[in-house]
Amino acid sequence: MTKINDLLKGTLVLDGAMGTELEKQGVKTNDELWSANALIDNPAAIYQVHADYFKAGADIAITDTYQANVAAFAKNGITKEQAIKIIKSGVEIAKKARDQYKPTGLVAGCIGPYGAYLADGSEYTGDYQLTEQEYREFHAEKIKWVIEAGADLLSVDTIPNFSEVQALVKIINEQPQAIPYWISLSVKDPETLSDGTRLAEVVEWLSEQPQVGGIGVNCTKMENITPIIHLIRSISSLPVIVYPNPGDIYNPKTKTWTTVPHAESFQEEVPNWLAAGANVIGGCCRTTPADIEQISKIVTKSW
Template sequence: MLSLTEQLNRGPVVSDGAMATELEKRGVATNSALWSATAMLDHPDAIQAVHQSYLDAGAKIMTTNTYQANVPAFEQAGIAAVQARQLIQQAVTIAHTARDASHVTDAVIAGSIGPYGAYLADGSEYTGAYQLTPSAYQDFHRERLALIMAAGVDVLALETMPRLDEVQALVQLITTTWPQQPYWVSFSIKDPQTLCDGTSLAVAAKWVAAQPNVVAVGVNCTTLENIAPALTTLKAAVAVPLIVYPNSGDQYDPVTKTWQETHLSHQFASFVPQWLAAGARIIGGCCRTTPKDIATVARALSVSDSAKL
């Protein structure tokens, strides 16, 4: 199987889309502090079905259902630590099973690592309104990372990261503990030039791009309109591959944990060509995106490849 870097050397790569949205369609409630990780308890078959739906749509990256899955969060929900650890590893196993069942042998499994702010379950991944010491960040992330690594992933996805200091602590932990492990970093942004914590996106991206084993850097879980100008910012700052996976256009309410449609809802496909033109090398979807959206990305990339022949 080709690594993600090898696939990127051949051309842009399609990533998957939202997990929670598709779980909800299958009758799984996700409006809790555990969010999509709730499905690990009673609906693992639904998680596998979602993975396979994205592979069928043309995705070549499968993101494990571990963004909000960490031992402290499970414990707060009344789940014993031993079972919590099993559930986190099961999420990786489900991704492997989905890949095997689909026969998409070149699909890359990305181990999702959400920020400390996601654990707070109060929308902090969109504000960066928290701060820990570097060692405290590492203590929080270490166990989940170790579990995911032991279960076997091809790349780590450090995603929806609103704070550069947390990314720096995480990357240091990864590069010292698993020095050969590839990863990407995808930031949560306030605007196309700025992380949620106020750090310059260009400065943050330059720091990431200088680290060992980084596969890509970019942004996710932001609005459709932010992607093209963010790509302009990133392309001017770094030479590593750029990854983007925005929301569908709907607006999230962190209090009610519900979504509202906006004037941009259902317009995902129309933005893809401009993201490609702006330099995106990995394109997927975040919250509220669907296999249909990912299929449009796959078609757009196919058209782009054909145009080069």
Template sequence: MNPIENILKDFPVMILDGALSTEMERRGCDINDSLWSAKMLMENPDLIGQVHTDYFAAGADCAITSSYQATVEGFVRRGLSESEALRLIKTSVEIAVKARDDFWDSLLEKTKRPRPIVAASVGPYGAYLADGSEYRGNYKLTENELIEFHRPRVKALIDAGADILACETIPCLMEARAIVRLLKEFPGIYGWISFSAKNELQISNGDLIADCADWLNCHDQVAAVGVNCTPPEYIPSLISEIRSKTNKPIIVYPNSGENYDASTRSWKGVSTNESFGSGARSWYELGARLLGGCCRTTPEDIKTIEAWVKNI
């Protein structure tokens, strides 16, 4: 069964986790690297598990794995073999599954929340380039070439036991189409498609979010449609645009409101003045049903969502 549908039939909201990389940096990790948080799969996998556990404790119903920037090509570029790269990609799921199982086994009250799921992060081709292309989408690849790029990682993540694929920060409809075509090679597997957006109406490369939602609406393996790693100020309009074109669950997990500088691999500006919980509540009222945070958000932000969700 579609794992998102399975949760939403019994609960009004599915709460996602927040930023993984932000938490690892806060705990002393240096991820200023082309592999970003995936670097910790080699250096500190136990810490990844601890962060997943902290998000579950904060109220998250879903852990997004540390595989966003984990690709065969990226690891091979760092000197690993293809088999070693695939092993690390699978490890990202295994870490999250163990954290989920251990957390759930230790939880005394299991009736007031769903058993959390593990969403395997499938970052865009631009994340592998590590030059900010996931916020531009100006690839020079064809749709078929994108399928070839994504296939080994997607297969490894599925083989490792992920409950669903989190196809996230997608900057262009062409890449979303490629991923949906690839999903057809894995019957019974579901994924959500979440775009990065540059304003209230357009995803990063300029495609209209409404057109993206309209195209995705007829594909059964797409479990939810939405946006992530986008400033909170754009979210209300984007939800309305998506809602006008699809009856699928809407997923939103914006960043803190800061802007990413690809040249320095750092975040600039200031976060939104609105509390994350307050913002998420307004997104729920507009129709979003999967809520969480992306870059620069923390377990405390997820707690603010959980605080009002439990009273719906």
């Protein structure tokens, strides 16, 4: 655990989008299971995506388990026992690709927000309120299974709700097997969590919690990244993880993306993120292996 936390304090390259790369291989992603459909019927496609990112220079792969949870699978006639195997397979596929293409790489087990299960865009609003026990019932078993499957660390992604952040940290810290992890936030703007909480308040709270290995932001516009890094760095000494979208617009009703002209690019922005103090840099929705290769080249030059 200490070794991985030390690595996160350096400079590492994270992978990019899973869903849109799976779409290119014919995987259906425009329903409530999104990229988790491939865990059921096309694991080879997942393996290929991981392989492509490792070959592009990624040091860390995030598993295809963001949308994978028992409740969503149950809606599709999948038993709990089957769901456990499916979720664990997401870690196993990433490990297999890592061992083949980047033996020194890391596999981050992905834990998505409750809002992703709702499949209505709530991961971008945080517009839901659960009790701590309800969050525990939703998240705890999946976290346990991802750890059991052999993830090196946890990537807790796109969390839009402060009460969910707090519940997740407590659940992970209570696991019998300690594991490094970062919490990556979904933001409304560079100063505000998606649910309206001041981002500074969230960062301050996370910085005070034992075992948290990093604070990040993902699935937001590139233009938000530099000011968010500065905000985190002004409060916390924890590693900073950033993996934005290239700027396209998501429609949660149709579950489709609209391409828009991009004012920023990784080529232009990654040097700014490194200068501001980012430690782990990758991409989220709609990014590609070519983007990760570009990031890798810039990071390598910075060493």
